[in-house]
Amino acid sequence: MRGKIALEEAFSLSRFREFEEWWASMFAVDAKKHCDEMFDLFEKRLAYMDKYGVGYQIFSYTAPGVQDLWKPDEAAAMAKEVNDFIGKQIQGREDRFGSFAALSMHNPAEAAAELERCVKQYGFLGALVNDTQRSSEDGNQRIFYDQPEWDVFWSKCEELNVPFYLHPRHPTGAQYEQVYKDRKYTIGPPVSFANDVSVHILGMVTNGVFDRHPKLQVIIGHLGEHIVADLWRINHWLEDVKKPLGLKSQEVKTIRQYFRDNIWITTSGNFSGPLLELCMREVGADRILFSVDYPFESFEDACNWFDQTELNLIDRAKIGRDNAKRLFGLKTF
Numbered sequence: 093m094r095g096k097i098a099l100e101e102a103f104s105l106s107r108f109r110e111f112e113e114w115w116a117s118m119f120a121v122d123a124k125k126h127c128d129e130m131f132d133l134f135e136k137r138l139a140y141m142d143k144y145g146v147g148y149q150i151f152s153y154t155a156p157g158v159q160d161l162w163k164p165d166e167a168a169a170m171a172k173e174v175n176d177f178i179g180k181q182i183q184g185r186e187d188r189f190g191s192f193a194a195l196s197m198h199n200p201a202e203a204a205a206e207l208e209r210c211v212k213q214y215g216f217l218g219a220l221v222n223d224t225q226r227s228s229e230d231g232n233q234r235i236f237y238d239q240p241e242w243d244v245f246w247s248k249c250e251e252l253n254v255p256f257y258l259h260p261r262h263p264t265g266a267q268y269e270q271v272y273k274d275r276k277y278t279i280g281p282p283v284s285f286a287n288d289v290s291v292h293i294l295g296m297v298t299n300g301v302f303d304r305h306p307k308l309q310v311i312i313g314h315l316g317e318h319i320v321a322d323l324w325r326i327n328h329w330l331e332d333v334k335k336p337l338g339l340k341s342q343e344v345k346t347i348r349q350y351f352r353d354n355i356w357i358t359t360s361g362n363f364s365g366p367l368l369e370l371c372m373r374e375v376g377a378d379r380i381l382f383s384v385d386y387p388f389e390s391f392e393d394a395c396n397w398f399d400q401t402e403l404n405l406i407d408r409a410k411i412g413r414d415n416a417k418r419l420f421g422l423k424t425f
């Protein structure tokens with residue numbers, strides 16, 4: 093399929109090029125290639141996009157990034173640096189590129205103000221945040237956005253009519269020490285990313301964020317961060333056990349209805365035909381969006397899989413492009 097839209101596509105500021113060892117620690121194979129791709133904005137990306145039929149992509153700032161800075165001033169300064177950099181880079185290239193805002197999530201009102209600045213000044217299409225914000229004096233605490241003080245931020249997303257992408261982050265601080273230090277190969281895509289984002293998004297559902305913000309649209313990647321595979325069990329326990337215990341959100345909607353009205357999933361980094369089929373049955377083709385997860389994954393793998401996986405033409409167009417056009421109000425593409 094030509095003209096696909098991809099929306100979990102990372103870049104890094106060139107001043108972090110010095111952290112090449114981090115890439116080597118992440119990828120034993122082709123670390124330099126992954127690293128070069130992360131710092132290239134247009135040349136390599138456009139070549140891949142043209143070769144594999146991606147018409148438009150949305151940039152987002154990579155993890156590790158702003159969410160790993162536990163000092164609020166440093167996090168806010170980095171978010172602004174990232175946003176001004178990529179905002180200027182995409183100017184004049186709006187036919188092929190858009191961007192999500194990076195945000196410091198230490199302070200809900202300040203996060204809302206930076207999002208608004210990016211949307212109005214640069215035409216950004218929403219925000220992508222790397223899960224919880226690392227915080228406190230020693231960096232050991234984590235801020236979740238499912239508490240009432242974040243209502244001011246979610247109201248701003250609704251007012252601006254832009255989605256929020258909840259992307260994973262690497263475990264750090266006390267969480268790393270207690271859970272992951274002695275099981276390091278489980279970190280990242282094998283399981284830590286999906287676990288952390290699942291708890292966070294289900295925290296938003298069960299703490300009533302979507303009930304107070306019914307227009308809010310949140311995107312999660314990797315074909316639903318394990319939630320879709322467990323949807324029956326999650327629904328069963330929320331409905332039959334937690335609701336009688338006082339769970340209010342379940343009185344408003346079932347978990348399936350939040351997926352219908354508020355939550356989107358992307359194919360980023362999860363190129364599984366059987367899982368996509370399950371997602372189509374459980375949440376429906378209207379809420380699924382194509383993505384690559386570049387440069388952690390390749391355009392070649394994502395696009396060859398998507399173009400060949402069994403889908404009718406209407407669903408392929410929806411997932412590959414039309415849903416994203418609708419969600420982001422893309423007119424130029």
Ligand code: GRE
Nearest residue numbers: 155156280281361385388
């Ligand atoms: C990411 O998207 O941030 C990511 C990593 C490490 C491995 C895979 C991946 O940071 O998608």
